[in-house]
Structures are given as C-alpha cells and as structure tokens.
Amino acid sequence: MPQAFDVVVIGGGPGGYVAAIRAAQLGFKTACIDNFKNAAGKPSLGGTCLNVGCIPSKALLESSENFERVRHKFGAHGIAVTQARIDVATMLARKQKIVDQFTGGIAGLFRKNKVASLHGTGAFKAKTSDGYTVEVTDAGKTEAVQGKHVVVATGSVPRALPFAPFDNDAILDNAGALALSEVPKRLGVIGAGVIGLEMGSVWRRLGSEVTLLEALPGFLQAADEAVAKEALKVFTRELGLVIRTGVQVTRIEQSAGQMSVGFAAEGKDEQAEFDRVIVAVGRAPNTAGLGAEAVGLDIDARGFVAVDAHCRTNLANVFAIGDVVRGPMLAHKAMEEGVAVAERIAGQAAHVNLDHVPWVIYTSPEIAWVGRTEQSLREAGVRYRAGQFPFMANGRARALGEPAGFVKMLADEQTDRILGVHIIGPFASELISEAVVAMEFDASSEDIARIVHAHPSLAEVMHEAALAVDKRTLHI
Ligand code: FAD
Ligand code: AMP
Numbered sequence: 001m002p003q004a005f006d007v008v009v010i011g012g013g014p015g016g017y018v019a020a021i022r023a024a025q026l027g028f029k030t031a032c033i034d035n036f037k038n039a040a041g042k043p044s045l046g047g048t049c050l051n052v053g054c055i056p057s058k059a060l061l062e063s064s065e066n067f068e069r070v071r072h073k074f075g076a077h078g079i080a081v082t083q084a085r086i087d088v089a090t091m092l093a094r095k096q097k098i099v100d101q102f103t104g105g106i107a108g109l110f111r112k113n114k115v116a117s118l119h120g121t122g123a124f125k126a127k128t129s130d131g132y133t134v135e136v137t138d139a140g141k142t143e144a145v146q147g148k149h150v151v152v153a154t155g156s157v158p159r160a161l162p163f164a165p166f167d168n169d170a171i172l173d174n175a176g177a178l179a180l181s182e183v184p185k186r187l188g189v190i191g192a193g194v195i196g197l198e199m200g201s202v203w204r205r206l207g208s209e210v211t212l213l214e215a216l217p218g219f220l221q222a223a224d225e226a227v228a229k230e231a232l233k234v235f236t237r238e239l240g241l242v243i244r245t246g247v248q249v250t251r252i253e254q255s256a257g258q259m260s261v262g263f264a265a266e267g268k269d270e271q272a273e274f275d276r277v278i279v280a281v282g283r284a285p286n287t288a289g290l291g292a293e294a295v296g297l298d299i300d301a302r303g304f305v306a307v308d309a310h311c312r313t314n315l316a317n318v319f320a321i322g323d324v325v326r327g328p329m330l331a332h333k334a335m336e337e338g339v340a341v342a343e344r345i346a347g348q349a350a351h352v353n354l355d356h357v358p359w360v361i362y363t364s365p366e367i368a369w370v371g372r373t374e375q376s377l378r379e380a381g382v383r384y385r386a387g388q389f390p391f392m393a394n395g396r397a398r399a400l401g402e403p404a405g406f407v408k409m410l411a412d413e414q415t416d417r418i419l420g421v422h423i424i425g426p427f428a429s430e431l432i433s434e435a436v437v438a439m440e441f442d443a444s445s446e447d448i449a450r451i452v453h454a455h456p457s458l459a460e461v462m463h464e465a466a467l468a469v470d471k472r473t474l475h476i
Contacts, residue, residue, distance in 0.1 A: 008147030010122035013047020015322025015334030016153030022342035033122035045106035064205035123291035156283035156323035188274035196280035366428035371420030383413040387468025395456035402426035416444035445469035
C-alpha cells in the first residue's frame with residue numbers, strides 16, 4: 001500500500017515548501033516532493049528561489065556592490081583603497097554558503113513541522129476513490145504515495161532562445177549567470193528584464209563590459225514610465241551598462257572562444273561579439289514530468305496550470321500555486337499562495353490580493369512598485385493626482401551617498417485613495433512595504449501625509465511624496 005497523506009505537495013520551492021509547512025501546522029499529514037539537485041548533485045530544497053534565484057543573486061549583488069563602493073564611492077569618505085581586486089572564487093563560495101544554509105534550513109523546518117520530505121520527480125499516476133496516486137521517481141527508483149489533496153508547485157524554468165540552447169558555459173541561464181568562475185571581458189545579456197538587469201549589474205560592477213539587448217521598443221515597460229526613464233539614465237550613465245531596446249536577436253554563433261550575436265535593430269542587421277552570453281528572456285511554467293495528462297489536469301494555452309482566483313484547478317482537491325500558475329513570477333506571491341491554499345484545504349477563508357503584490361528589482365538604485373502605473377491609469381481614463389519627491393532632498397539618502405531616484409505616489413483624484421507607489425532609490429525593496437500596507441488598508445495619500453515618519457530616514461521620502469500629491473511638500 002502506498003504511504004497515504006492528507007496533503008501531497010509537488011515542488012519544494014517557496015510556494016511548495018511554505019504550503020507544506022502551513023498544511024502541517026494545520027494538522028495535516030503532509031509530504032513535499034522535490035527533485036532539485038544542486039551543482040554537487042545533492043538534493044537541495046528551496047527551488048529556484050533559494051538555489052539559483054532570489055537568494056544567490058542578492059548575495060552576488062551585495063558582493064559586487066561592495067566592490068563598486070570600494071572602487072568608486074569610498075574616496076568621497078576619505079577612505080583610500082589602492083588596488084582593490086575581486087576574488088571570484090571567494091565571492092562564489094560565500095554565495096554558496098548562504099544558499100546551503102538556507103536550503104538546509106528548509107530541511108530543518110520540514111523536520112520541525114513533521115513534513116515528510118521525498119526526493120524525486122512527482123508525477124500524477126491516477127485518480128483514486130480517496131484522492132490521487134502520485135509517483136515519486138529518483139535515479140530509476142519509483143515509490144507511490146497517496147494524497148487526499150495535491151498542491152502543484154512545480155515552478156518555472158528559464159526560456160531558451162530557439163537557436164541558442166543553454167550550455168551554461170558560453171550561453172548561460174540564471175544558474176550559469178550566478179556561477180561564472182571568472183569575470184568575462186565582454187558580456188552580452190539578451191533580455192533587459194528583472195533577471196537580465198540584476199545579472200548584468202553584478203558582472204558590470206566586477207569589470208565586464210555589459211551590453212543588454214531587449215526586444216521591446218522601450219526600457220522596463222512594466223515599470224512606471226518616470227522610473228524607467230530615471231533607471232535608464234542611471235544604469236547607462238553611472239553604471240555603464242549599454243542598453244539597446246527594439247532589438248531582435250536572430251542568431252548566436254560560437255567560434256574561436258567567442259560568441260557572435262546577430263540582431264536586427266531599426267531595420268538594420270548588426271552583430272556584436274561577446275565572451276559570454278546570458279539569456280534572460282523570461283521563464284516558462286514547468287509542468288514537464290508532472291503527469292498532468294494521467295489525471296486530466298488542465299494546462300492553459302500558455303503552458304500554465306489553469307486555476308481560479310483561489311488556486312483551484314479543474315480537479316477536485318488539486319491546487320496549483322507559484323510560478324506554474326498565472327500572476328507575477330515572484331517568490332513572495334508563491335509563498336502567500338502556499339499559505340492560502342493550505343488554509344483553504346483546512347476550510348479557512350484565505351486571500352491573496354494579486355493587485356497589491358510588490359515588485360522589486362535589486363539594481364542600484366533599487367526599483368520597487370506596487371499597484372498601478374501612471375501610464376496604465378491614463379490609458380484606463382482614471383483621474384488621479386501624482387506626488388513625487390526626490391531622494392536628493394533627503395538627509396539620510398545624502399548621508400548614505402545615495403541621492404539618485406525618487407518616490408512617486410498616485411492617488412485617486414476624487415477619493416485620494418492610493419492607486420500606486422513607485423520607487424527608484426536606496427532600499428526601495430524595504431520602503432515599498434509601507435505602500436503595500438497602506439494600499440491593503442485602502443489608505444489615502446492624506447493618511448500617509450499625517451503619519452509621523454522617523455527623521456532622518458529614507459521613509460521621509462514616502463511621506464513627502466504623499467504631501468506632494470496635495471502640492472504641500474515641506475522640503476522642496
Ligand atoms: P520554484 O522556486 O521554481 O520551485 C519549484 C521546485 O519544484 C523546484 O525545486 C523544482 O526542481 C521542483 N519540481 C519541478 N517539477 C517537479 C516535479 N514534477 N516533481 C518534483 N519536483 C519538481 N523572486 C522574487 O520574489 N524576488 C527576487 O529577488 C527574485 N530573484 C530572482 C532571481 C533569479 C535569477 C531568478 C531566476 C528568479 C528570481 N525570482 C525572484 C523568482 C523566484 O525565484 C520565483 O518566483 C520562485 O522561485 C517561484 O517559486 P515556486 O515555488 O513557484 O517555484
Ligand atoms: P523578465 O520577464 O523580467 O525576466 O524579462 C524578460 C525580458 O526579456 C523582457 O523584457 C522581454 O521583453 C525580453 N525578451 C523576451 N524575448 C526576447 C528576445 N527574443 N530578445 C530580447 N529580449 C527578449
């Protein structure tokens with residue numbers, strides 16, 4: 001008889017491991033199946049986020065930012081450093097140590113919460129009278145488990161260009177981009193989205209000449225247009241990234257140790273030579289090997305597991321969460337869906353408001369936003385008021401030596417309810433939380449304007465942006 005569980009979670013990334021922990025907390029006998037193996041060939045929980053995504057990228061961003069500070073920013077403080085150099089092996093070892101601590105930490109959390117951790121690929125086998133049979137296969141061995149409820153949290157995989165498969169030597173996906181053993185002299189990055197910009201920033205700060213080739217006609221079109229404009233200015237003029245938009249990459253050829261990238265731009269064919277190329281053109285939902293067809297699990301036209309607003313699939317007691325379903329491909333969205341699904345299985349009411357999921361890009365300066373952009377409000381004909389305040393006029397930002405950027409708040413013209421907040425500047429990733437909380441509580445810009453913000457703090461820029469909505473800033 002296969003081992004029987006109340007809840008079987010397939011995938012141990014931020015969606016899956018959080019769903020499993022919450023289900024176990026709620027008293028369900030829970031198993032989590034995950035097939036990720038790290039570069040050393042060992043099972044490693046935490047999915048893309050902990051192994052080859054959020055956490056290692058932030059570790060390398062910090063290392064490279066420190067290198068940048070030593071070389072270009074310490075001088076202003078009177079700190080002289082001669083011949084700063086980066087030891088990439090040490091930087092990578094630090095990154096891996098952080099990853100190993102966190103992935104090992106998930107294994108510890110599973111033990112603490114009595115989640116059965118099963119290593120292997122989970123595939124639906126059959127629908128039974130009391131749930132589903134899921135087979136777990138690793139290294140040719142298969143065992144079956146039985147789940148009353150199943151949560152699919154199989155995440156996403158990097159999208160490859162059809163003519164340039166990843167080899168993680170010359171043509172790199174996110175895992176390869178986070179593991180380069182030396183700083184390439186010339187680095188091409190295809191796709192100037194979140195991952196392309198973060199990875200491009202890391203290697204640029206460490207000394208690569210970095211060129212980003214983006215297909216869309218504009219830069220960072222998902223962001224508020226004022227933020228995108230400021231970001232383009234800082235990234236090109238200060239950081240030295242070369243960013244080309246409206247570029248159609250048509251071929252990548254390797255010869256004599258270098259990569260030749262052919263592309264069409266403004267109707268002309270061009271070519272650029274690189275030592276390494278990172279392909280960061282987006283991620284695809286991962287349903288390979290899941291056995292969706294064995295039980296008739298609906299997959300939509302774009303390859304996502306089809307779900308309703310409550311992450312319910314077309315099958316009774318089967319839920320799907322995270323990158324494998326609609327909505328932003330972000331770890332915090334996956335985690336909150338994991339909690340919500342476990343609570344729904346327990347018969348509780350749960351909600352995840354996809355309209356208020358914060359977006360963050362960990363460049364320098366950081367970019368973060370929540371809610372509507374100014375251009376989307378204009379297009380929808382919503383009448384709004386905008387308030388903007390620069391970090392340049394903030395004492396803490398100046399003391400930090402990080403004066404670039406601003407906070408922009410958009411509020412409904414009639415009700416003053418906050419519709420969107422957009423930040424480019426230091427610690428935008430932290431500052432955005434105030435806006436998320438405010439919007440979840442339906443706050444108005446006047447509410448933020450009337451709240452006491454510590455001085456001197458970066459949060460004062462949020463305060464002033466709220467005052468700016470009513471044209472009554474105090475410090476500008
Ligand atoms: P995943 O993390 O992809 O986990 C899915 C897991 O399921 C994997 O371990 C996979 O091996 C396993 N699996 C798949 N199929 C099966 C199967 N059939 N059986 C068993 N196991 C299976 N998001 C942020 O919010 N902030 C960031 O700063 C950020 N930075 C990122 C940086 C990079 C370079 C990348 C690539 C991504 C980043 N993301 C970030 C996105 C974030 O990593 C994802 O949104 C998040 O990991 C999605 O979580 P998930 O649980 O849905 O899937
Ligand atoms: P993200 O979805 O944030 O990971 O970003 C992926 C980026 O890659 C987006 O800005 C896309 O417009 C861009 N992109 C997608 N396909 C291509 C392509 N073939 N060439 C260049 N850029 C692309």
